[in-house]
Amino acid sequence: MNVLTTDVLTEAVTAATLAPSMHNTQPWLFRREGDAIDLHADYRRELPVADPLHRAVRISCGAALFNLRLGLAVLGCPMEVRLMPEPGRPEILARLTPASPRPPTPAERELYAAIPRRHTSREPFLDTQVPAEHRHRLSQAAAAEHCWLMLTDDPAEVRRIAAILRAADRELTSDPAYQAEMRAWTSRSPGSLDGIPRSAAGPAAQAYELLMRRDFGGAPHQSGRDYETEPLIGILGAHGDLPSDEVRAGQALQHVLLTATVLGLSAGMYSQPMDAPGARDALWRELRWRGSPQMLLRLGYGLPAPASPRRPAADVIIP
Numbered sequence: 340m341n342v343l344t345t346d347v348l349t350e351a352v353t354a355a356t357l358a359p360s361m362h363n364t365q366p367w368l369f370r371r372e373g374d375a376i377d378l379h380a381d382y383r384r385e386l387p388v389a390d391p392l393h394r395a396v397r398i399s400c401g402a403a404l405f406n407l408r409l410g411l412a413v414l415g416c417p418m419e420v421r422l423m424p425e426p427g428r429p430e431i432l433a434r435l436t437p438a439s440p441r442p443p444t445p446a447e448r449e450l451y452a453a454i455p456r457r458h459t460s461r462e463p464f465l466d467t468q469v470p471a472e473h474r475h476r477l478s479q480a481a482a483a484e485h486c487w488l489m490l491t492d493d494p495a496e497v498r499r500i501a502a503i504l505r506a507a508d509r510e511l512t513s514d515p516a517y518q519a520e521m522r523a524w525t526s527r528s529p530g531s532l533d534g535i536p537r538s539a540a541g542p543a544a545q546a547y548e549l550l551m552r553r554d555f556g557g558a559p560h561q562s563g564r565d566y567e568t569e570p571l572i573g574i575l576g577a578h579g580d581l582p583s584d585e586v587r588a589g590q591a592l593q594h595v596l597l598t599a600t601v602l603g604l605s606a607g608m609y610s611q612p613m614d615a616p617g618a619r620d621a622l623w624r625e626l627r628w629r630g631s632p633q634m635l636l637r638l639g640y641g642l643p644a645p646a647s648p649r650r651p652a653a654d655v656i657i658p
């Protein structure tokens with residue numbers, strides 16, 4: 340096994356920072372403690388209006404944790420993960436400690452290589468069906484992280500879920516404070532290392548779209564291609580609804596998104612139903628109380644999406 344050198348730590352943390360996060364807030368910090376690494380939530384980067392309970396912070400950090408685990412394994416320092424290791428310190432979301440030496444698996448190498456290619460897509464996808472075998476691989480990726488992924492393109496089911504999404508979006512956008520918070524993260528100055536740049540915002544959301552997107556201030560839709568009439572959507576969920584389940588869901592989200600990248604699929608996220616309590620309950624009822632819903636996804640074949648900026652590893656490693 341390799342030792343956890345500063346170079347290995349920097350490379351693995353750089354991979355961790357490429358994880359998705361709500362409004363690209365990047366709410367994570369990493370502290371090295373000897374051979375161990377702690378992942379901290381950075382509440383200075385919270386979204387007090389959209390995410391008062393810090394669910395999105397924990398999901399984003401969980402996604403970063405998946406990349407970190409993967410990076411360390413591929414770089415020859417596999418680690419065991421314990422979630423919420425100090426009950427009195429809920430900001431420490433995970434502690435990674437050295438595991439028995441082993442070579443990285445081919446699947447780990449493949450997923451790790453996909454990290455820099457994965458970007459959130461807010462553009463229309465082709466009306467091409469995703470084969471059953473690929474759907475199975477996506478569900479398996481969620482199951483590997485002790486979570487679940489329900490995929491559907493059944494028109495009636497998609498319409499019911501789209502109605503819940505639309506109601507959630509309407510409720511959220513009626514709050515001027517929510518709008519102001521979203522604007523603050525989508526109108527960063529050029530060269531900013533966080534927030535959603537105009538280039539990645541996707542087209543301006545249109546009221547007639549089946550799946551209501553958050554409006555990140557993109558230019559009017561001009562490509563001539565409409566959004567899919569029968570999109571493939573996924574609901575990713577955990578088995579419980581505790582903070583540790585949200586960190587688990589974040590890891591599952593990233594495992595699913597990287598698997599999608601490996602399979603040549605694009606993915607977009609719609610988290611409005613998770614931020615509006617009434618809508619989340621409606622979604623949960625729609626799923627017949629299967630488990631706690633944590634993210635709504637749209638998957639399909641699309642053009643490569645633009646990258647959003649990141650802060651460097653040095654900014655997120657606590658000295």
Ligand SMILES: Cc1cc2nc3c(=O)[nH]c(=O)nc-3n(C[C@H](O)[C@H](O)[C@H](O)COP(=O)(O)O)c2cc1C
Binds near residue numbers: 363398539608647
């Ligand atoms: C918890 C969470 C919630 C998100 N919600 C949305 C959303 O509602 N709409 C959207 O377009 N993207 C959403 N995203 C994607 C982020 O905006 C995206 O990850 C971030 O801007 C960084 O861009 P990248 O994923 O292309 O690296 C969400 C991501 C996370 C982790």
